[in-house]
Amino acid sequence: MKKNMMLLTLMLVLVLIVSACGKAAPAAQETTGNDSSSAATTEAKTIEVKHALDENPVKVKVNPKNVVVFDFGALDTLDKLGVDVAAVAQQDLPTYLSKYKDSKYASAGTLFEPDYEKISDLSPELIIIGGRQADAYKELSKIAPTISVAVDTKDFVNSFKKNVELMGQIFNKEDAAKQELAAIDSSIKAVHDKAVASKAKGLIVLTNEGSLSAYGPNSRFGIIHDAFGVTPVDPDIKVSTHGQKVSFEYVQQKNPDYIFVVDRGAVVVEEGKEQISGKQTLENELVKKTNAYKNGHIVYLNPNYWYLSGNGLESVSEMIKEIDAALQ
Missing domain, CATH: 3.40.50.1980 (Nitrogenase molybdenum iron protein domain)
Incomplete structure (x- = not known):
């Protein structure tokens, strides 16, 4: 009888220990795992973009939705990289980008007069402008994160390349952007050598x-x-x-x-x-x-x-x- 009681007590102690261990391990894993995963995910989804019209960097989502593009150079690059957009300045579009006159793309206004109401209705996650829209920057920034990709003419090639690389970062097209730029670098060298000669x-x-x-x-x-x-x-x-x-x-x-x-x-x-x-x-x-x-x-x-x-x-x-x- 005494032996049975001791055996029963021992079994109860073992059950309690196992139960306690089973509860503690998942709780610790969940906290650590969730915290690190959340931080990594948040960091991966946004990048900070510095540009000439703002002293503070602009936080931009990676792969933003409903993108509005005013700068035709940026539109050209996004088109080449296979990135779709929601709205463009349809007036005075270059002929080689005439597909953006289609009704599937919203008209964002003109190069110098954005349609703020229509843009706001689109709920864009990014607006891309150039030098022609510099005066509209503050108003557009109230609607969505807005970045300027105006090229520095004093350092055209490097400025242009940085813009292309930036588009690659924002839209997960970095490899494609690098390949395109490598081809352009090669072509520039060839024409430069020809001109000098x-x-x-x-x-x-x-x-x-x-x-x-x-x-x-x-x-x-x-x-x-x-x-x-x-x-x-x-x-x-x-x-x-x-x-x-x-x-x-x-x-x-x-x-x-x-x-x-x-x-x-x-x-x-x-x-x-x-x-x-x-x-x-x-x-x-x-x-x-x-x-x-x-x-x-x-x-x-x-x-x-x-x-x-x-x-x-x-x-x-x-x-x-x-x-x-x-x-x-």
Whole structure:
């Protein structure tokens, strides 16, 4: 009897010990596991983006939904990387991005006048803007995280590459972005070597309603000199968004070997204003005296790539091809 009582007591003690151990282990695992998993997940879902319009970094979700894009260069890059968007500025879209005029994409307003109400109704998780929307940044930021991808013309290639890499980070397309940039790097080197070997001097001009503006190194279209290697016929052209106003006498006196023409009127039609083509503007008796005209080296660049977009994966690739094809 005494032995039975001792055996029963021992069994009860063992049961209590096992029961206690069984409850303690899962509780500790759940707390540790959940805490570390939650922190890792949260960190993986957002990144901080620094840009020129805000002194504070902007928190952006990875793979955001209902993305609104104003900057055509960014739209170009996202299209090339296979990233879908919800809304764009449909007015003045480059022809090669005309698919975004489809009704499946919402119109976010114009390049200079966002439709804040419509954008708000979309509940976007990210808005991407460029230099043309700088004044709208504060209002757009009230709707959703907003980042500017305006390119620094003084360091165009590196600035452009950083934007592409950023799009790769945000949308989990880093490998694809790297492959595209590697191909562009190779193409830039080839056209640069060709330009340097030619020893030709070039002048970049923008034609608009019969007037002429020149662009030099570190300017809006300065990639032709800074990255592609074409020697500027005038290294002292004032850097300005709208270029330095010049005369036809100036073009004749500088006598460039190549004239690279961006025809704004070909892509931006303003009501009530006479449309004068770049060719009509430029090819007069004074310009016909230049080496560029005599040798057939007046190069009319595609303004869809150069003026409307200018900093996307496809546009930059096409810009390189145009300069490469022009150089002889």
